[in-house]
Amino acid sequence: MKNLKIASLFLLMGSFAINAQSLKSPDGKFEMNFQLKSGVPFYNLKYDGKTIVEDSKLGLRLLRDGDIQFASEIEGKNQQGKDLNSGFEKTAEKFDSKNESWNPVLGEKKSYINHYNELAVTLNQPENERHIVVKFRLFNDGLGFRYEFPEQKNLNYFIIKEEDSEIDLPNDMKIFWIPGDYDSQEYLYTESKISEIPAKWPTSYDGNASQTLIKNGIQIPTILKTEGKTPFYMTISEAAVINYPTANVEVDAINFKFKTHLTPDGQGAKGYIQTPAVSPWRTIIASTKAEEVLDSKMIFNLNEPTHYTDTSYIKPTKYMGVWWEMIIGKSQWAYSTANNVHIGKTDFTKLTPNGKHAANNTKVKEYIDFASANGFDALLIEGWNIGWEDWFGHSKEFVFDFITPYPDFDIKMLNDYAHKKGIKLMMHHETSGSATNYERWADKAYQLMNKYGYDAVKTGYVGNIIPRGEHHYSQWTINHYTRIAEKANDYKIMVNSHESVRPTGQSRTYPNWIAAEAARGTEFEAFGGNNPDHQTILPFTRFMGGPMDYTPGIFQTKLDYYFPGDTRFVKTTLAKQLALYVVMYSPLQMAADLPENYAKHMDAFQFIKDVAADWDDTKILSAEPGDYIHTARKAKGKDEWFVGGITDETTRDFTVDFSFLDKGRKYEATVYEDGKDADYIRNPQSYKIYKKTVDSKSKLSLRLARSGGYAISVKPLK
């Protein structure tokens, strides 16, 4: 009997083993288990033996193979494709692993380590005689998984109706989230429990130039936390969204279950796929330490290395801009009083100037003088080109030509003037969402940039996308962004895209796409306003897949300085604005304020002039999402370090431990700290600056005001 029982046990284990696979991270802390339950694929995730993701379903639903006619037919019965979510048998599994390091062209560290164990499970659907692969990669910082669709006889073309990848959490957790939307990420974060999401969803957003909200949905990346004695942090995101729509997430707030919800096109289709193809990676970065979540490079590791042959033109860029004065309403992008212009037909020299056009020769030269005198790489000028009179709100396809300046902008003279002073101009291409038009003009626009010596462009996608019906995060538009990045590379141009899709690590593949906005940035301080904790959340979410052009550096935080009675203000202290250059990584950093405001605080401005934007090393000293972040970074190729710390609406004390410095060396630290009476509402411009000699054994106690911060530049003493 015993033998029979043992035999049965082995048989049982065997049959379990046949349908279940286990994968561990290199350090053994994470364990992923895959299994088929009645032909349906599931995975779960454990950390230190404890379940952090319960059995969660995988799969996709398809529209009929082949093309679809029009929207009215999408829901028709004969449109139903045979889904890729059930009826599977596992026919193969393949283990693999990798331990490599690679150097990002621009990054937070000189090298990133890509170390994982991998399991690729082949799932066959006998009924349809076709198979897919689900690939899992387990890193020491978490899990990534994706679908692979090999080219084969019975799987060549299909259309996704929906991807149903689930993440089923065992318990309620604290979560920082923004509402799901096919067109915008420019929202404040809501901090709540997962269970509270439906109740809080209706008040989680304000208006936007282009928005298509998903009721009760949220966006990724999102960060979650289990509170208590053994806190646990988890960022859910995706990596390598290429030729595929962006995923939002549907929330089952009762079962704490998340499910992917892809961005549709204008007809409701969620992805036109030709095999061989792969989905993006769905990623779960997790740790007991928030600092380790911030330190994770998993999303970049999951992207393909670049195919670019020359990346020498891709450089860290610090810039100022003829921009903030338009954002706050002091001047305008448009040149004339007209409200109806025809590019290529209207004679702009005959229009009546509105007297508020910022991008004029006189003002631009003043900005050039200041920016060049203070060592900046570039000056952005918005409103330089014809078309701003009626650029927004009309679904105007031929809205800009990107090559014709206004009558008061002498493109040759200004570029010569800037170059003589050792600074470049930064190009601006606001597309107004009219992506087809931008693609039509891109070659001519980039040729113009080459002709006049511009090497970087800020693009914008304010307003609904043309092709009409497509969304900012639809597959077609994702492909547009990558087409632009690739074309810009042909012309050796760096791209900083605003209102585009949030990056998912593709700076590894397209290193000239050096930054994006794609979240609620500093400009919103002049619109609805940003919360004091906003910058303590974004690095855990938006920044996980790539840098953000947050455009910090506002010294004149109160806007009643310009407009008596105006209640708008930037909700931080001045010192916190300095800290943002360290805490929020971007190789492209703007000193966003007007020169006159820096001129009044040249001592504080010195930090912005000194801070690097490209790094050999990064240490997250201490961090808690929604509360505070303290970061130290070592400038690339130099022995200089920069430290920055920020807090939310709570005052905090923090001690910087300088043990990251080289042992046995002495350094001079210049500290920029909130003044004793500083406060982001009552006294934002109160700060103190002092120097200290430090070494690797030093500690420095600092006090952060409400929505305050500090910045420290550390240079070796000779």
Added chain:
Amino acid sequence: MKNLKIASLFLLMGSFAINAQSLKSPDGKFEMNFQLKSGVPFYNLKYDGKTIVEDSKLGLRLLRDGDIQFASEIEGKNQQGKDLNSGFEKTAEKFDSKNESWNPVLGEKKSYINHYNELAVTLNQPENERHIVVKFRLFNDGLGFRYEFPEQKNLNYFIIKEEDSEIDLPNDMKIFWIPGDYDSQEYLYTESKISEIPAKWPTSYDGNASQTLIKNGIQIPTILKTEGKTPFYMTISEAAVINYPTANVEVDAINFKFKTHLTPDGQGAKGYIQTPAVSPWRTIIASTKAEEVLDSKMIFNLNEPTHYTDTSYIKPTKYMGVWWEMIIGKSQWAYSTANNVHIGKTDFTKLTPNGKHAANNTKVKEYIDFASANGFDALLIEGWNIGWEDWFGHSKEFVFDFITPYPDFDIKMLNDYAHKKGIKLMMHHETSGSATNYERWADKAYQLMNKYGYDAVKTGYVGNIIPRGEHHYSQWTINHYTRIAEKANDYKIMVNSHESVRPTGQSRTYPNWIAAEAARGTEFEAFGGNNPDHQTILPFTRFMGGPMDYTPGIFQTKLDYYFPGDTRFVKTTLAKQLALYVVMYSPLQMAADLPENYAKHMDAFQFIKDVAADWDDTKILSAEPGDYIHTARKAKGKDEWFVGGITDETTRDFTVDFSFLDKGRKYEATVYEDGKDADYIRNPQSYKIYKKTVDSKSKLSLRLARSGGYAISVKPLK
């Protein structure tokens, strides 16, 4: 009392006159009356004092000013714009007239006469403080009218929900029509009464690669006839569809009323308009004589003169093609057996050839030999470029690159070979409906054409349009076609577009857009088949706005010649095929059959070799829509005439009166006539050829077989 009555009468007349305007054609036969009835605009039309169009409403309904979000919002209450169809007062009227002649670059006559009286009525909407203009032009061949939207304070941007221009006929009429469709015109004509349209609509169409039918709707151009003792003919159409969607027509079959129904985009919007703007012209060409309808050049007259500075590269083109053998199924466009290829990635040299690829070096040289030996200008080759393996049915955006030949097509060698023999190759760009992709590659594709000496391209739009949701006749796609014409002009390239929009006279503005298919052509003889009367209808409808690449010249009409048991056949006699070169005007004419079939009938082929494609003069000798057409044309710059006549399924006799010849000169006429026992089913290849000396006093009696015809080439005797 009498004074009062007279005064009242004058007052009445005066008040009538205030709101009504009358316009007459130059010869006084047509009279158009415009009036406002309670602020709603109406017009009517009389011919010889008899009402041919009763009071018919005008106007447009708008979506809200500004851009719309997404489809679900189109029907929302807050989307309702203030319509432009009521609440009008007439604030101005302006009469004008013109009598000019202009020379088309390529045409049916050396000069076209543009002679009209015009009335422009300004209609103000006091409630919305905005105005529009309705402009009427009355020619001796009928009426054209359009809306004009001047730039003004309260009318800058608007979106059309629907244009509601009506044509209200007093009585039932015979009508030749095809069903309304946003994507295809490739239908057989139904001959019926207007009142019978709803009953016949469900069986009026067969399937198509891309179709979106409008239930009970019909397309324009359409030709109508009042039968009886005083027959009357009327072609309803539109002219100058530029930056506006194409109109179909809704039919009220009880009241014999037609109303415009514009083509929507993917979200249901029917036109994004920025002022100043104009609608297309709605045209009613009418006469007691069918011949005069065919002779009308009104649609061209209503288009703008060209802005092109150099039209010298635009030439009449007679061509053969590596094409028909693929259409009938004898060979293939694709090179390999693969069904899944990736442009730019797949190595086509490694694929398995299917052995049926027609566009290979050997075969193309054979075609070049034959075409050049017989004096053709060009040889079209389809299937020369990579991508045909999976080109259709997958909504594949990056479907072709238009620049990479298959491994067995040596583009340099073949062009050199052709040029040495005095013939050009004709390029082929099948877009597969992927218009965004074609625009992306157009510059490189045209540069390739310039490099290898191609001067003409046949484009194709088989399949649904990308941007997905747009239709073949949506505003966006109309703009795409004109963008392509303009870009081709930059490279001095002529365009012949298939599956595109039907021309509406824009060859005057874009003379390099020399022909289009955009109707059911000869290829359908190999698909569903064309009716014997098809070619007697098309000139009254499809051809009214511009030439059609009908691709005639099939000598081997029965396809069982290739495939034993195949029942498909071209439903005409061989002699009728010759006549089509005269009856169906196009400056681009194909001899569509295989060389081997011409080789067997070199005597008949001589007509095709001789016939011109560009004309100094045209005489419609006799015509009846649906029954027969007899046409004589004088070759441009020569003293040669060509005569052609065709009939439907009825045998007919016809006497050609040569009074169009120069008096006092003698000519040799070579007559190609149906044989005595010719019949399109039983004996299509029976024909006779004979010569006769003729002069302006000669008459020649001919007999046309069932679906037969005749062709005559007339050359002066020395």
